[in-house]
Amino acid sequence: MIVTAIISGLVLGGTYALVAMGLTLQYGISRIMNLAYGETIIIAAFCAYLLVSQLGINPVLGLIIILPGAFAFGYLVYGLMMQPLVKRSAKSGTLEVDSILATFGLLFVLQGVMLVVFGSNYTSYSYLNFGVQIFGATIGANRLLAFVLAVVIGAALYLALTRTRWGTAIRAVAVAPQSAPLVGIDVNRTARFAFALGATLAASGGVMISMYQTFTASMGVIFTMKALVVVIMGGLGNLMGALVAGLLLGLVETLVATYVDPGLTLAATYAIFLAVLLWRPSGLFGKAAS
Amino acid sequence: MSALVRVEKLRKQFGGLTAVNNVDFSVAEGEIVALLGPNGSGKTTVINMISGAFAPTAGRIMFDEADISGLPPHRIAHHGVARTFQLVRVLPSLSVRQNIVAAVAFRRDAVWGEEAETEAEKLLVDVGLAGRGHEMAQDLTYIDQKRMELARALAARPRLLLLDEWLSGLNPTELRVGIDLIVSLRERGMTVLLVEHIMEAVRALCSRAVVMNVGTKIADGPTNDVLADEHVVRAYLGEGHA
């Protein structure tokens, strides 16, 4: 029983982590508080659905089409919408407020387009929906795949960001954008890249989620908020933090559902989140407060 | 002379790093004392603990015979301790005058309204910023920001003033002015503990110096003696100063 609970908790948490990692890139590095983040996830889910239902392309193959698309989308959004705001706020320091307001608008646009194109219905399809045995626990193959991908992508990103100069440069932009040019880092390009990468991660999360979950065009906000909670709990801009916090929340959810009361899963999630912040005001892996 | 501030066995630990280790010293009323030491020896940390920015890991800080260790900064400020910061901290969205009024309005015998404004203007005159009250604090030059920060500290009517490298970054002419300003403070009966790397200023101002190295005190006494001390020369001044 406990093994089952732990494994399904980790698997659930894997998706949370994957989704949160994209947001932590966008917010931690590009400094864009992207309220339309969840919409990117849902768009990707719809695309996966279209590929499956219209063209019969399975979602894993679909990633090959969707991920570059998402990257381009993120790249475009940053270039068209965010860059002027970033430029403008160099003096006024209002990027946070501006990005909240602008992406709030973007959220409406994306959601509205999806409502027009796909309607407001619940959408789902079935893919790899069979059980796989791990340590005696049965897990949906689709969920397991999502988990594996989350871990692989997460680990690869983590290593890239912490072990390479390229990654360190990205983090440098996160911590001191005004100093980055001193060492030859093109802040604008890096931020744009990180934003697009964030969108790509969101899309991969969306494809994973679509394989086992029903979704609607208005559901993006739920994912945005969940991702924000994970990001903040892990420590802003910290990939490892997002990974650990995501897995932790997944575990808490299943353990509480199994051993306490399923009615308290979300309450427990938020309680843990709040407790972590009370204990460490900058998240699990955030810089310690001085 | 009774001690206005006395630190006893003061200690501060950051994780595994002991930044300040069992430091004792005192500053008498009306004295100007220098706190010296190599970079990273713990001077700012001592200032931070006296002013309440950090709580000490161990030890005591007595101010006018009251134990102020670990009190929140505003309580310590109300006891009569004011400070400047090593890296200037201005309130960027406020005007220069409001920067000063903020301190006038929240000190122990606070005043508010026109009275506070008039007092702020007076302080600005004292530090050489006469008539600059309406400018935005963040638009001032570095030296002017430093001046303003001093005015803000003075606005609290402190008995003890903690200056963390307030004179650094001034050119020799400006240094002169700065030194004179501090001298005038002493004449008004203020007690000053200053951290400084400019020996000229230390010699000109301080009757006594306390030197730290790697968190511990290595010398304490009349300035000239201390600056001639072999340990101090080796750890801090370098042979060129001997």
Place this chain on the structure above:
Amino acid sequence: MLDIANLSLRYGRHLALDDVSVSVGDQETVVILGANGAGKSSLLKAVSGMVKTSGQTAMSLDGLSLLNMPPHKVPDAGIALVPEGRGIFGELTVDENLMLGAHPQRARGGEAARLELIFDLFPKLAERRKQMARTMSGGEQQMVAIGRALMSNPRLLMLDEPSLGLAPIVVTELFAALRRIRETGVALLLVEQNVSISLAIADRGYLMEAGRIVGENTASALMTDPAVQQAFLGGTTTDLS
């Protein structure tokens, strides 16, 4: 090597630099002296592309125009800046800061040797390689900033008040280090308040006042110039000779 002619610069309506012409020769060390607010930092910022110039400014490094060069391209041209306030990456470790110093293309290769040199200049950094730069003392952070700039293998190193906040012994060491750096063939453009020690290592110096160049001479001449004595040395000799 570095040629600046007719540099003007405005912040809003405030004219911070007015028709400034400055040059730094190959392997030369040049110091800029001036009161607070004279525009020294602005000059360095203009060279490194961090602020936009106006008017008929001409600015080039060995003929390569620096005008409108985006700031992140400047290090690759061979100019490194240690800015006012250090500008280090506080949330990264000392090691990572130094590693980023070698981010420009021109700095790749020979990295290890330069790291060696830097640890030699600042042994403290070698002890604290894994420390978060933010938690270092003021002086230690200054060392990180200079080390990082050196890592980019610059031909011209610009330092904006490097001695600010450093213990006397470190200042002495720092200038000794600068002397050695200069001997490796790097040109230095130095802004300093510590006039005597900077003139001691400089070849030439400029005097700035309210955004204009008001004087220029060899370092030794400036050292004895009574006007300089009056304006910048407070009429006294400092504790260093």
Place this chain on the structure above:
Amino acid sequence: MSRTIIGFGVSLLALIGLVILPTVIDAYGVGLLLGLAGYVTLATAWALFSGPTRYVSLATVAFFGIGAYTVAVLSETLPYPLVLLVAALLGMVVAVLVGLATLRLAGVYFVIFTFGLAELIRQLVTWYEVNVTGTLGRYIFLPFSATDIYWQLLGLGAVTLLIGWWIGRSRIGLALKVIGDDEVVAAHAGIDIARIKLALFTVSATIMTLVGAIQAPRWTYVEPSIVFNPTISFLTLIMALLGGATRLWGPLLGAVPLFLMFEWLSANFPSHYSIILGCLFIVIVFVVPRGVLAFIEEHSGRFRNRKPEESAK
């Protein structure tokens, strides 16, 4: 001084006009006014604390919901004024607890903490209702017309603005700005940060609680998903930011046009509402970068006194 008196006079006249208005317009008009009064009050109350301190709170709906739920639970058992009092007290107590908990948090950590808190409260209320009382929805059959509710909200809104005005010219207002700029400096200047933050947060939260309590009878039926709807927090924040959260009249000037725009769009373009709204929103961010109030001031200033800088020279 005289400017203050004129200001008060104009405000009072406007208030009287707003009190009389529902008697001459139809039910829909009253509904609009009611909605406006609700959001103006929420946004102004939000900005009391979050404006100067820059602690962006998403806990608005937690207090709003507490207010609404208190009315739902107690409306049958206690006289209405007492219900409001209980709601206000409850809001206050929760605000103090939340305030104490959040003292160490800053920036986006504070933002998301307050969001999490609102969700936690909603989850706990739900769980309690499901498991302890065995029902989820609650009915409110209070005999209030839309006009009654509007008048109450209007009164509360006026009081909120008055409080904001008073704070703005008291030293607490300055303290809040100092805290917003640099808490370390604030503390060393003798400001008791914790107390001031706590006090303001509590005042602001209590007002939000009352908005929820007053508005609840309008919906007959409440359940957690209705009264703890996070959209309310977001809209409040957006309105205040859009208007200019650091100024007394800013939130009002953000809330009114935004609310009317929402209304107009959802009435005229129900199926493309989202897209148009979103586009307009983005345009606004680009065109009105520093809030509606600043925008109005800049432009009216230009009318009154063309190029003031030139003439000053």
Place this chain on the structure above:
Amino acid sequence: EDRTSVKIGYAVSLSGANAGGAGITTVPNYKLWIHEVNEAGGLEMPDGSRLPIEVIEYDDRSASEEVVRAVERLATQDKVDFILPPWGTGFNLAVAPLFDRFGYPQLAVSAVTDKAPEFVERWDKSFWLLGGGADYTKALAEVLTKARDEGTINNKIAMISVADGFGIDLVTAARPALTEAGFELVYDTSYPPTTSDFSPMLNESAGSGADTFIAFSYPPDTFAMTAQAQVADFNPKVLYMGVGVGFPAFGAANGANAEGIMSLGGIDPNDAANADYRARHEAFIGAAPDLWGSVITYTSLQMLEEAIKRVGLDREAVSAELSNGTFETVLGETKLEDNQLRNLWWTGQWQNGMFVGIEPSDRAGASTPMLPKAPWVAAQ
């Protein structure tokens, strides 16, 4: 009177959290009906003339305050002739006082409530068409009792419910209904909306020894649970779930695995009018209707249309006719009792690719329950 059209307005959740539900049950049927009426030349009046429908549509953005104001607007600004109700129990209650005050009949469909009799007393022009929790759970208890008495299932039941108005209403009615019928509730818990992982609850239920698994769930939960039950090979003899089972997408997504799954609602597969309705719905909307709420929504519109035809546009008269008249609809012959629709399909089951009504079993067109549910067919 020289009017040229009939104004009909509605405010419904086109965006926000409720858009998913409204988007399947409510909006398509409003659109379909209006389209059909206008195609036919308009609403027929008692004198045989026809007046086209002019529609006014608002989005309530899933917010109570918005739906209330939108209805005020429809009544006082747009002065529409009739207002169609919003989606959701809470929203129907929120607007009920307004419908009452402005004198509009309220044909509340997507509101499951046991309090309907009280509401009718309070607001005499309100109509409650989807029954209450007690109705559905009593019917379910009957199906289960029969199966137990035949020895098909044991008397243990595992039950979960979504912590939301709908789930709680049903589960509070289910507890007494099932225990009175002699069943033992070995697992009984609720879960918050937006839960996506049901494996802990399915595992608990599987381990509880119950032959019957009941979930009063919302569509995303229903879909997820069905998929996860297959993964976990959790195959109770009776599988009953809430909203979503009656969606055509449910049958499409689960294929053979939908067989035997039970839920609220259902249809008579042999009813020609109903089959015709489904075909028209699919043709016009592009998707088949759900087989619980959609059918009733369309029924309510047919009743309104017919009432207008009989008595004209006077709202008092239409309300009276709705209360007392008998109507021929896609649900069969329909007559309200005390302003409530009672001849509903309380329980349905997927049989041969169709979600058919099985309870009340004595109603014409009822299918026989097929229990136990067939085991899952392995995925492709």
